[in-house]
Amino acid sequence: MTNSTLKPQLVDFLKSKHVPEELYELANTKWHVLTQKRILLKGKSYTRGDELTITPEMLASSVDRFGESLFTNFLNDAAQLAAWGEVRFATGPRPDDFIRLVPGSQAWKLAKQAALNKAGKYPYGTELRDEAMRRVEEQYGPGDLSTGGSTWTHAHNGGES
Structure with missing residues (x-):
């Protein structure tokens, strides 16, 4: 523009305000x-x-x-x-596919922990808890908070170098 x-x-207004x-x-x-x-x-x-x-x-x-x-x-x-x-x-406006929480960020970890706490209020073994935990995993991915949602596996070769 x-x-x-x-x-x-508008130009006059902006000019008048320096x-x-x-x-x-x-x-x-x-x-x-x-x-x-x-x-x-x-x-x-x-x-x-x-x-x-x-x-x-x-x-x-x-x-x-x-x-x-x-x-x-x-x-x-x-x-x-x-x-x-x-x-x-x-x-411009926020794109429709914009990711509001960056996986692994502090804000993401706090949001995931809050979602886990909410889902954890249901008794173990109930469909409500299982469904709530599935929704948390769908939204935030598998894994724990310390890895940013990723699950890492490490092969151990019996001590050989």
Whole structure:
């Protein structure tokens, strides 16, 4: 989006708030969060898979006394890598096949443990417990929490090198 495709009122508003011109293209764009880390942005908490729309008001309120904005880091992946050491945001809405919890991550482990605790409340040997445990395995995979869901097997060769 260039300045010529923005509504004149929007351009006037952004100029009046001293928003750097390079950020005008971000006004009213939708993004989704890629990082598992919880991010606080303009008073709202976001985590992996959450969506946000960068409003003109957000852009305007982000400009500091030096005329800089954290949204400069949204312009490309290289800027995000330089600022945060990872790409935290991607343009557009979250894809339908987006994986919200990265297997093996701390958030994934906490979610799996919570699901196991919930399933474990049913008595052993009941269909309810078996079904609940199957659902946990379908969602999080087999294995324990320490391996990130993978089950590792090791062959032992009787002590030979």
